[in-house]
Amino acid sequence: MPPMTQDAQSSRTLPARWVENWRAHPTRVALSCDGVSLSGEELEHRSRYFAGILTSLGVGPGDRVVWEATSSTESVSLAIAIMRLGAVLVPVSERQRTHERHTVVSDVSPRLVVSANGLDLGDLDVRQLSLDNLHDIASDECVLDHVGLDERALIVYTSGTTGTPKGAVMTHRNLSAHASSLEQAWGWTADDRLLFALPLFHVHGLVAGLFTSLSCGSSTLVQSHFETQRFLGAMRDERATMSFCVPTMLHRLILDPDVGNVANLRLLVSGSAPLSVQLFHAFEEQGSTILERYGMTETLLTLSNPLLGPRRAGTVGLTLPGVQADLPQRGEQERELRISGPTVFQGYWNRPEATAEILEDGWLSTGDIVRLDDAGYAVICGRMKELIITGGLNVYPSEVEDMLRLQEGILDAAVVGVPSEEWGEEVVAYVINDAASLDVEGIQARLASVMSSYKIPKRFVTVDELPRNDLGKLQRHLLP
Template identity: 40%
Template sequence: MRGELVVETLVSVWQEMYRQSPSKVVIDEPHHSRRLTAEDLFVRSELSARRLAALGCGAGDRVSIDVAEPIDFLIAHLGVLRLGAISVPVPKGSSDGEIRDLARNCSPKVVLSDHSLSASWSEDGVMVVNLDTDVRPDDEVSIDDADADSVALMLYTSGTTGKPKGVPLSHRNLLATARSVLAAWEWSREDSLLLALPLHHMHGLGIGIHGTLCAGATAVAFERFDVDAIIKEVRNQRVTMFFGVPTMYAKLLGHEGFEAFANLRLMVSGSAPLSAESFRRITEVTGQEPLERYGMSETGMITSNPYRGRRIPGSVGKALPGVAIRLSGGDEGEVLVRGEAVFGGYWRQEQATREAFTSDQWFRTGDLGTLDQDGYLMINGRAKELIIKGGQNVFPREIEGCLEEMAGIVEAAVIGEPDEYWGERIVAVLVAASAPPDQETVRQFVAERLSRVKVPDEVRYIEELPRNRMGKIQRELLRG
């Protein structure tokens, strides 16, 4: 009807993209030889929604999804969205206790699981349903009725700088994020994305899966990152794009088959900083530059290096379409963000929500950055990681980048520790390839490249830097 208001949700956009090609494969699991077409996904996600309704779930209810395999996860996730409920993905590898803690925070109506959870869950009033449980669907309930501002998804922050917080995201938020990267990266229905990222996170789910659905494309998905299997899939020349985190690229660089990635049209890196040395090596091996981008659970994707244009090592690029950024101090300071993708506030945390926004409603990312004359953003680290030595601000990421250029150093993390004289002292925690350089050699290397105040006061060596599931360094574990 002319003039009728069209309400767009993630589900409605996905359905429209695949309506003319119901036999198109939406998601492919090579490791299990499973595929799901658009028609299959439509039917099976509707059945999932109606089974949830029969269990008492409805619009606005939270449903925790503790499912490992990508196809099963996607069916469950879309089933929740089609019912108008809120999908709450459980972090991969979570223990019973961790899942219980998450449930106590988000109060789900149901926990969907692909394995058996502790029977004591019933004591907390939480209904746990296994995927293979036979539940008679409710054929009368209305589905696909959510509106653009309905909450569709709740992610939890990584907790690297504090206790994880729930981040409710609406259909409008999720669509804005997906459409910004579709436009920036020229993502189309002809693309096939190789995806081995966790699906409880913005990178894997909010970009990888939702982007695939909104583009009408295909995702070739793995439950875990297996270097040999990934290389094999790229060699088959069925995929055009790859999304990864720096630790994945580090493993790929150690494989002789990584040169096959030259067949892809786009390699994206995110969730943690990609070192300039890794950028150089990836480019050298594959003949193409990785594209680094920057985003958060609360904002979706914020910036990206250009698909066509200059990609700068160490930079996360320019603001994506529909996103506005500014720095609190002009050309440097905390990164502030506005746009349709930005969430409205933390789950049941009014104080944290108030503190997260400026008086004129710009979201405070907590990341410190600088802008160059062309508008490219460099992230210098978290505001909570800033080291103040003798009254001077020291950004850990700048020193880490310097150290990672040193022969024999594989990885570097820089932290601040209390010091009676300086206020804070600089400690460099390093991973070495073989025989580690001694402390004075490291200090001299930094002194020749950076100002005196940035020279580490102490150097420590460990076998491996502690990281969370998305590859972010857990700096709190390095202190002490």
């Protein structure tokens, strides 16, 4: 039988596709979390069991269920059960502070909150159970895998790098179209074995990783935390064919003596934060050409370097199948990237004004400034809200940061604009320095040979660390 087309695949929900794969390959490992594995048959049975318990608790289609996204087979089976039942999955991080979880739970008004060991939700009046408590409840008969494509499937709260987190609402159609797009673009098959150590409360690990791997019938190998030796060992011992990482992980992997294991992967993907050109080339020398891609919570993945053909350092490639991108022409001035297509979210939960600010006539304004390189590949220049205007001239922090990281003694850098009576804003660099003192004049002189003078930081602040979230993304608003 010929493989289904992307349109045919996208016309079915992910739960329907998952179950079809599990029944076609009942003994194949579908999920492994920290070495504990479930076959397709076991995962189907386990998720059905949890769905029956949720039904006994009164959870039904459309109900929101807050799920503490831990990387265990029990926890993932529960998340799958929520999706199969037609309820709406709302992942939260086990690392979140009480007030952060309080914000999410109070905003989404869930039918139920399920966590590993109980969450401190303050004074919120909401039913909460631990995973262990669920086993004390009888599993009832339930109807599974019959939810419609246009029903809500997932609400993911954005990282809140610039303000209060907002819940991005995804439908089953969004998720199915996204899985089909990656399956086609990256040649993803049931023979693949995907390894990652990404958090499951974010779309990188949950949607691009777990959900898509299950929809392709692949084996999904999840590690609850990242440790280089363990990760590279699993890459070898578990015969991984694909791996998803963030640049912070890749920085650590390249220093490990076993980094050569990456050469056995058919595909190593980097995302969630910019990948430096230097790190890209360092992995090339190890026999692995990293595929860098672009996406955001509200659109899922939309741009990618190609599976076949050149992968260009410093770029996020071309549009993925099914995606429409409003990009400048080659040679045109950079401008904001806009995205349209079946993966674009439905809006923010209970935030119509915030939705209207970025979504108009099916086109989402990403807030990212983009240009095309000589080959027509997209290059992300920076965020509009992070743009520094000094003396009437535009400075993109990421460009300056890349140059600073090349300077001897600077381990990491973050650049921001600070109000200035003379310049409007002046460029200030926060740096992690491994030397006894920082040679500011020497650094400024070297930068002057590679960039315009107005881009060079006027002040330097030495710090012990830079604020980053769980995916390594810089949190500029938390700088002192």
